[in-house]
Amino acid sequence: MNTTTTSTKLIRDALVLTMDPVLGDIPQGDVLVRGNRIEQVARNLPSPAGAEVIDGRGMILIPGLIDSHTHMWQVPLKGQGTGLWGTADYQKHVFPLREKFGAIDMKDACFAAGMEMMDNGITTVLDFCHNTMTPEHAEESIAAHRRTGQRVLFAYGMLGSHQTHKADHAWRLAQVRELAADLGSSAHDSLIRLGIAVASLEYSSMEMVRKEVEMGRELGLPMTFHQNPPGQIHALGEAGLLGADLLPVHANVATDAELDLLAACGAGISFTVEGEFGGGRSMSVVGRAHRAGVTPSLGVDVPSRITMDLFSQMRLTYNVMRAEEATAERIAGRWPLARHPGTPHIQPRHMLEYVTVNAARAVGRGDELGRIKPGYLADLVLLTPGHYGMSLGDPAAHVALMSTPADVHTVVVNGEVRKRAGELVDLKRAEAVEASRRVRERVLGAGKGSPAPAVAESVA
Incomplete structure (x- = not known):
């Protein structure tokens, strides 16, 4: 798999939780990604020629x-x-x-x-x-x-x-x-x-x-x-x-x-x-x-x-x-x-x-991960606010206390889009299911379509 990218991406009009004490939260913020690094974080950034624009309207952008x-x-x-x-x-x-x-x-x-x-x-x-x-x-x-x-x-x-x-x-x-x-x-x-x-x-x-x-x-x-x-x-x-x-x-x-x-x-x-x-x-x-x-x-x-x-x-x-x-x-x-x-x-x-x-x-990468900040690696997650909308108050509280994996709309790792509009890119969920099935069959003797034996039963 190619782990680097030379493409440019602009995430537009999201509520950006930078997790950086200087940049803070940016309503209707833009994040420009060039290659695998974040280049700019601000409002109303111009779109570079040829950049892929990702629409973040109504969504929350957080570090991966x-x-x-x-x-x-x-x-x-x-x-x-x-x-x-x-x-x-x-x-x-x-x-x-x-x-x-x-x-x-x-x-x-x-x-x-x-x-x-x-x-x-x-x-x-x-x-x-x-x-x-x-x-x-x-x-x-x-x-x-x-x-x-x-x-x-x-x-x-x-x-x-x-x-x-x-x-x-x-x-x-x-x-x-x-x-x-x-x-x-x-x-x-x-x-x-x-x-x-x-x-x-x-x-x-x-x-x-x-x-x-x-x-x-x-x-x-x-x-x-x-x-x-x-x-x-x-x-x-x-x-x-x-x-x-x-x-x-x-x-x-x-x-x-x-x-x-x-x-x-x-x-x-x-x-x-x-x-x-x-x-x-x-x-x-x-x-x-x-x-x-x-x-x-x-x-x-x-x-x-x-x-x-x-x-x-x-x-x-x-x-x-x-x-x-x-x-x-x-x-x-x-x-x-x-x-x-x-x-x-x-x-x-x-x-x-x-x-x-x-x-x-x-994980030893505090100087380049964990924040949405220029120079940091472009690992980003775009969240929808859920079917019934954004909660009041601190948007970080919404993420921490009200969001679920079902709200994960877009995932960017190292500048590459790995999930788009709720669907994984280049990978199928069925592949993971089948991989787990193979392990269960070899390790536990669980046949195709059969669940692994429940530990709770043996404990009881």
Whole structure:
């Protein structure tokens, strides 16, 4: 697939939410895209000769949504994780299936995931690929990402099977070095870039983790890691391994002192609120991180259980955070709720920041993604206001709390139109459905037209 473009496009007369503090919101705004970069953002821009004009009247233009943590290989397992009860259920019924995935299954799964995400306005994703069971698994996953045209940070998973994790470490390190020459940060405008999904400390040793982080920094690669048991952020800090290039995920058990450590080095946290909240975890960490200056971003995490939809993640996160604030007010004896300085702290616009500005920083591209701003990469989503029109008040609140994937009208990635007037360009949804079916047939033994067996039944 051609990942660059020399064409010129003018998006005309949209309500432009630039997410830039200087440019602000621009009613009836225009955005000029030349090649794969945004050239101008203003009202009443002249149309260059030969430019493709995209009519944005009555619609909202936002930066492309960015998911900072999803295991894309799980898309064919959609529904397999419903009805789970806590981490033990997930570890028993979903995660072990990765060892049944062959390299061709990874290719089909990542292709299906990328299509669905892009259809839903997610132009960039950090694919936390903790299913690199062989070198071919990584190669086929990357091949699938190239086909979809989505922007992907492919976070190479360093965690192997429990039986072979230590023995496989050397070839994983070697393959990362090989891939880095092709997909490293030096490939400035590449749609597919390489990162490292550092092995979880509960399954690995600090010595092995150190090797991974030091290699990542040597190669200039963004890194991320699952942070589940308590004390791990503190341990990484003591080992001198924390940094803005190392993104914790979940971190529900992080102490305020650990959040201060992250803030001091400019780090963020990727929260996957639906999975965390639905899995019974403490959610106070999101608000505590926000107040501490640890920039939150959002991810879908497990498509085996959660739909590939960042609009629903924004809504749920907002309500979870408001509920946490309200609980604190009740405990303090301030009831019924009343406004006072600093409360409520969380606003709907923060949610849109989480999946644009903050998420761009989380994937290591805060200087060129997440805003509609001259010089930034042209990843854009044009939304209709829905069948019944625009809501009153802050338009960012409409996007965060009232929009759905059904409102995604046009998607531009790297200056290329990937979805136009509600239909994907050059890709058919049926292709993704068929790719998932093939994986289910090979991995689960589900025949054509047959759904995968429901985990809830086996749990009961």
